[in-house]
Amino acid sequence: MDLRTGLVGGNPGKGRTTDLVIAGGGPAALSASLYAARYSIDHVVLESYQPGGQAALTAWIENYPGMGRISGGDLAARMKEQAERWGGSFETATVTSTGLRDDLIEVKADSAVYLARFLIIATGAAPAKLGVPGEDRFYGRGVSYCATCDAPFFKGAHVMVVGGGDSAVKEGLHLSEFADRLTLVHRRDRFRAEPYLAEKLLSCDNCSVRWNTTVSAIEGEDGVEGVLLETPEGEERIDVDGVFIYVGRRPATEAFSGLVELNPDGTVKTRGIVGTSRSNVFAAGDVTDNELRQVVTAAADGARAASAVFNLMQ
């Protein structure tokens, strides 16, 4: 799908036999497709849940070299445009299961079946939940995992961000441009976010941070009205209009659990950077157990994985 025009790049097909299936639609998959296309590898990208991946939901990306400050949606759209220009082939389908058929990898996606010599798993990750009462009930009614999508609903409001990594701080800064007051709650006594972002949030006029604090419940009637906090001083209730949750990600690897070895947290166990327990399957981006999970590392993983496929095909 073209993220700017909203046009679907490909419809669910009947499946086919190909050299390479790339599962996913974010920067890792888009980069893998670009490199595969330039290597003239016959391939198909199966875009699923979130075209453009998590990058498309990021307000601003400021650390992708050469791009300055660009919206996540625009960056993902440019990546896809580039891959398609080189011959990348895209279909909209969700991979539901994978297995082996003779020497090939069988990929079931919706009602279609694909057979491929190689597979690159680049299905990314979805936001992790806090798992507290009220979280599901108020999703879309004050609970959100996407500041880019929902910040404008909180003009003049008091909003809470939960988390202490790059996403929490970056999206918190975006929210602070709309909200009257922003409270960030973090379970530790310091940020994991990069220092530049952390300093920016700490010096933001309408932002405050509650360290060593966790959320135990989200409360309200028709929408979020407040949260219960566990603080070093004990339980405390504070009024907020919205809660934005950035407490990590759940890798989307269910469909590959029988095919390659996974870690207990669901990430693909990598060998080298993009290798897996199976020699003709590679993993790229946020599905892997590699430490740094950024757009730039996802793009690099995609390139490495396509290159590894090319080398094995020689």
Next chain:
Amino acid sequence: MAVKHIKGSDLSSVTSPGNKVSLVDFSANWCSPCKMLDPVLKKVSEDLEDKVDFYHIDVDESPETSSRFGIRGVPTMIVFHNGQEIDRMVGFRDRNSLQRQLESLTESILV
């Protein structure tokens, strides 16, 4: 069947016949998942035209209606039957999952 753009003030006059339900998509032009959802809705509206009428409301154009329905995230899709809200979906849905959910809903509601 296309997705019909309406204003919030038109919502009360949106009544599907008793043998159909109405899906109203609340979205915004600054929201990436909303743009992704547009072609999905168009496809599903073609597949389910005999069961579901599809409408679209821009939350910036109709802030009072959005607030009245407690919309604080987009896209939000609300399904109505005989003027009553019977289901609400928040966030992007792919074609298959949206179609499955609407088919299951209409099977249980429409006799």
